[in-house]
Amino acid sequence: xxxxPAVAEPTGAVWLDFLKKWARIGGTKIFNFVAGxxxxxxxxxxxxxxxxxxPALEHFRSFAPNRAIFEGIPAMWEFGGIQRxxxxxxxxxxxxxxxxxxxGVPLGILVGRSELFGDMTHLxxxxxxxxxPLSWEPIAVIAFATWDRAIIFLIVMGAVxxxxxxxxxxxxxxxxxxxxxxxxxGAKRLHVLTQVILPAVTYDVLxxxxxAVGVAWIVLIPAEFFGTRAGIGYTIEDARxxxxxxxxxxxxxxxxxxxxILDTILVQLLNRANWVRET
Amino acid sequence: xxxxxxxxxxxxxxxxxxxxxxARHFVLGVLGVLVLGIVWQIGxxxxxxxxxxxxxxxxxxxxxxxxxxxxxxxxxxxxAINASLVDRLATGLxxxxxxGIPLGILVGRSKWFREISHSPFQFIRMISPLAWMPLxxxxxxxxxxxxxxxxVIAAVWPVTYATAAGLAKxxxxxxxxxxxxGASRIQILxxxxxxxxxxxxxxxxxxALGVAWIVLVPAELLxxxxxxxxxxxxxxxTVDYSYLTAMVLTIGVIGFLLDSIFxxxxxxxSWYHRRTAS
Numbered sequence: 001x002x003x004x005p006a007v008a009e010p011t012g013a014v015w016l017d018f019l020k021k022w023a024r025i026g027g028t029k030i031f032n033f034v035a036g037x038x039x040x041x042x043x044x045x046x047x048x049x050x051x052x053x054x055p056a057l058e059h060f061r062s063f064a065p066n067r068a069i070f071e072g073i074p075a076m077w078e079f080g081g082i083q084r085x086x087x088x089x090x091x092x093x094x095x096x097x098x099x100x101x102x103x104g105v106p107l108g109i110l111v112g113r114s115e116l117f118g119d120m121t122h123l124x125x126x127x128x129x130x131x132x133p134l135s136w137e138p139i140a141v142i143a144f145a146t147w148d149r150a151i152i153f154l155i156v157m158g159a160v161x162x163x164x165x166x167x168x169x170x171x172x173x174x175x176x177x178x179x180x181x182x183x184x185x186g187a188k189r190l191h192v193l194t195q196v197i198l199p200a201v202t203y204d205v206l207x208x209x210x211x212a213v214g215v216a217w218i219v220l221i222p223a224e225f226f227g228t229r230a231g232i233g234y235t236i237e238d239a240r241x242x243x244x245x246x247x248x249x250x251x252x253x254x255x256x257x258x259x260x261i262l263d264t265i266l267v268q269l270l271n272r273a274n275w276v277r278e279t
Numbered sequence: 280x281x282x283x284x285x286x287x288x289x290x291x292x293x294x295x296x297x298x299x300x301x302a303r304h305f306v307l308g309v310l311g312v313l314v315l316g317i318v319w320q321i322g323x324x325x326x327x328x329x330x331x332x333x334x335x336x337x338x339x340x341x342x343x344x345x346x347x348x349x350x351x352x353x354x355x356x357x358x359a360i361n362a363s364l365v366d367r368l369a370t371g372l373x374x375x376x377x378x379g380i381p382l383g384i385l386v387g388r389s390k391w392f393r394e395i396s397h398s399p400f401q402f403i404r405m406i407s408p409l410a411w412m413p414l415x416x417x418x419x420x421x422x423x424x425x426x427x428x429x430x431v432i433a434a435v436w437p438v439t440y441a442t443a444a445g446l447a448k449x450x451x452x453x454x455x456x457x458x459x460x461g462a463s464r465i466q467i468l469x470x471x472x473x474x475x476x477x478x479x480x481x482x483x484x485x486x487a488l489g490v491a492w493i494v495l496v497p498a499e500l501l502x503x504x505x506x507x508x509x510x511x512x513x514x515x516x517t518v519d520y521s522y523l524t525a526m527v528l529t530i531g532v533i534g535f536l537l538d539s540i541f542x543x544x545x546x547x548x549s550w551y552h553r554r555t556a557s
Binding site: 029032036037116120121128134215219221252259 | 303304307308309310311312314315335338394395396397398399400401402403404405406407408409410411412413414433490492493494495496497498500501507508511512514515523524526527528530531532533534535537538
């Protein structure tokens with residue numbers, strides 16, 4: 001981009017302005033964002049092109065980005081696979097996260113505030129945390145009447161730990177003097193909770209929620225491979241079984257895009273809640 | 280108003296305090312596990328007392344612990360651990376480190392690369408790893424390699440970004456000092472960069488282990504006939520509930536042990552000599 005003006009000079013003012021504008025855009029955030037994704041799509045396309053040079057692998061052409069984005073996704077939209085999938089998966093993810101937060105934040109406050117409770121629950125919680133969430137799947141299927149509830153349970157088993165441990169870590173960072181000040185100013189227990197603890201730990205809780213959404217996102221897709229008849233995991237499995245590879249690739253793209261948007265929203269919330277201002 | 284702990288006594292009593300704190304930790308930890316076991320047993324009693332769930336008594340802690348010797352004799356636990364840990368998890372984490380650490384150095388050192396790679400890396404990172412499963416099965420010759428691929432694609436990002444974050448904390452003056460003292464490039468890497476980022480690298484690897492552990496089990500629920508995930512599926516299909524809970528417990532214990540290894544490594548390489556509150 002830097003050599004552009006020298007080459008473009010003789011071709012006339014219109015070209016020069018155009019190229020100068022591009023040179024200015026080069027290096028900005030938006031440019032890098034688009035260029036990075038363009039490189040990714042180009043590499044993807046090149047990979048498929050290289051594989052399909054072999055005539056025996058001709059059918060792999062439907063894996064290409066153009067096929068996935070312009071044929072796979074519209075086809076899935078038309079029969080409603082995307083809308084239904086997003087509705088079902090969104091409900092499970094939302095309910096799972098809500099329950100994980102409703103359990104994780106109070107538990108985290110307890111772990112952070114009470115040394116006895118924290119020490120006593122450390123080992124059992126670490127053990128439960130390291131039980132890979134999907135290993136609960138057979139038990140969840142027996143214990144819960146519907147697939148929806150079983151999947152929500154799996155999400156909770158994955159997502160509750162990051163929320164809990166982040167909340168506890170946030171509590172540990174609170175200056176003990178704040179509690180004294182609050183008590184001296186006549187704050188009751190409830191006031192201490194709502195006026196001191198909760199505002200102080202919001203940032204850490206959100207950090208935990210961001211991690212938890214990441215985990216829930218990993219757990220959700222395989223949980224929907226089995227049994228259930230709706231959800232983005234089911235849609236991708238369905239496309240594979242019907243050999244609709246363009247739809248399968250389109251679904252992978254969609255999963256990435258939705259995950260990216262979810263994560264970006266949480267990062268924005270995090271930046272807003274950060275009360276440690278760097279100087 | 281805080282009383283200064285260190286000023287109150289000689290080294291010896293500080294050690295005594297530390298070890299009594301360790302003992303307290305241990306006792307309370309064991310107590311906590313016991314409480315968990317009791318809650319589990321009470322839940323089982325409740326299940327058995329209800330007529331429609333009477334058949335689920337084998338979910339309880341006593342049948343579960345009775346199942347361990349049987350499963351060990353049959354070699355099921357050993358073969359599942361061997362397939363999951365050695366063939367898949369270790370291979371996957373090793374490849375993730377092999378890719379992630381250089382990638383992290385690149386992200387940390389080159390502003391251009393960091394900015395241009397941000398959008399594609401974030402996009403790929405947020406593709407749920409198991410969504411790759413149908414593609415991985417088609418692309419890789421065996422199930423084993425497909426599972427290794429899933430672990431790598433999930434585990435490479437924590438390693439990459441932790442390494443980059445570690446590099447960002449390096450003081451630029453250190454390079455100058457090293458160069459002034461006549462250090463070669465390799466010496467700078469060995470004496471300054473690696474010790475400085477070891478802490479972050481191991482933190483990244485610990486996160487990577489956590490993600491890989493979540494991915495491993497569902498990946499093994501499909502297709503393969505070995506490993507911890509398969510054992511769970513096998514137990515469910517043969518309606519052997521004590522086998523099922525024994526495997527769930529095994530997964531938790533092994534995950535905990537692996538996690539503890541990384542916590543020990545992190546504490547060992549922490550410059551601040553501050554314990555990580557795992």
